[in-house]
Amino acid sequence: MSTLLEVTNLKKHFPLKDSKLFSREKPVLKAVDGISFSIQSGETLGLVGESGCGKSTAGRSILKLINPTEGDIYFKGENISHYRGEKLRKLRKDMQLIFQDPYASLNPRKTIAQTITEPMKIFQLSKEEQYKKLERLLDVVGLRSYHKDRYPHEFSGGQRQRIGIARSLALDPELVICDEPVSALDVSIQAQVINLMEDLQEEFNLTYIFIAHDLSVVHHISDRVAVMYLGEIVEIAEANELYQDPKHPYTQALLSAVPEANPHLEKQRIILKGDLPSPANPPSGCKFHTRCPFAEEICRQEKPELKQVSSNGQMAACHFVREVVS
């Protein structure tokens, strides 16, 4: 397997409007604050965290839908962080996005055929090719050929999400960033779409970045999982390892908070106090110290680095997890 995408020290800071008059310092919101990871071709990386932790911003910065403030993005070995214009447009063919809301992400005035073939038109495929591809795509996402002349309002949420997926696959991308692709769907439909995404990954050798807040769904679909808190990755590991032996107190709390469909389970629940602090004014030192049950003085002052904490590559950023050198 080869590395498809590598992100190093990616930052996205948004300037805040309400800076004080004449003040030199411009306040910024550090939505993503220095994250690094890499993804192998054909792999699924899950990105989890609470709302406001910067997971969607990270996804958008990688696609360069918004320009990152700092950091490098290597796609197939090439640094794409400074791509602009035509070069960027060509690159977009290889990276696609599946959106959360199947109701808002389809143009209500376009038929399904128009929606799915639009990217092909932009990249100037011939009419014939477009037609052939459209039929194929409808088939792989489980829609019928006669659906193509219908409009989005004629479909249910699950079907619309299938249309969105078909559109994102129209140009044979390698990397697909899925931003909460199933969270707007009913439970019974969710499973259909997750299964479809897994089948498509196998068929087209897709690489997924799967952004979601539902930890069970992420566990199911991901090979590796990164946990984000206030713009930083606090833990990253193989999915099974992370879920069985979480090292970072935040990951532990997050996992223990998930209600399980088993009434006999007596769970030791870690209930975090308080809310996520505002990313515009993050706590000093370890950003988690305000809610961490184990926080001590050092956590308030020093920021912990992401370090290896188990022999098979689990990484966590906490002062109290012992570093393991492999």
Added chain:
Amino acid sequence: MHTESPILQVENLHTHFITKAGIVKAVDGVDFDIKPGETLGIVGESGSGKSMTAMSIMGLIPSPPGKIVEGEIRFKGENLLTKTKKQMRNIRGKEISMVFQDPMTSLNPVFTIEKQLIETILAHESFSKNQARSRALELLHLVGIPDPKKRLKNYPHEFSGGMRQRVMIAIALACNPSVLIADEPTTALDVTIQAQILELFKKMQNELNMAIIMITHDLGVVAEVCDRVMVMYAGKPVEYTETNHLFDQGKHPYTLGLMNSIPTINKQKKKLEAIDGVPPDLRSLPKGCSFAPRCKHVMEACLHIDPTLTEVNDHHFVRCLLYEETNSEKVVSP
């Protein structure tokens, strides 16, 4: 455990909406009861009628187009459907109150939290303004909002989602209701906040001996907090039993389908068993069992006969022909 008599009984409730495209049977024959201190879960997907059941109890069905065409809702033995609007207003918010799904839109953005709390208190209790104010402070303290004195003066936009939901709960609890209906109270919240809120519900229930109706689509939440569960599909209850029973020996194909289709946090990499198809259009329900077109165990008879809710075990009711056959005298002919 709960030996008292039920505080709320819903019998054969039918709530229909008359639309241009036909009659939508949003709630189509729902029966349940709930005792003080008990938590009943109502589970189902969108369109299953779980929220409309709650709205019917609250007397909040928009009419027209909605109408409760049949059934009884008895609260402390009295039928709520025969109450006047004014009588309902006294019950709603005082005796039976509700927490809605979306904490972002259910508070009024132009009034302080204090004002909104006091409004509820003064509407139902003969308190002076000062008494109401101290009650409001007490409530915020109760639901665990830090620095309640200062926070009373804040507007909704100054609160986070979880905090707003706490404020909603404080308003719902303002008059010590005997029944609290929570409609997807944690769906819009993050898991860590969800855990806080569910904990809060449990604590409040212990302290006030409330009956809670928890409406949710999340079987995890059900396993966590509910004593009994009713699973709904297309306006009808399809299974109704104790929570432990449901998870250990759930019987209805839809219940089992739901359980198999959710990924669990412990086990990985088994293909999810999705339920094929989509929920039916409530305006044109299929003949026979509404779940038949999606059911794995569908039989010829399912397409003609609408099964009745049958007791298969002690307090375990299932609406499915598979279980009606065992005691064949109960099979209804079409």
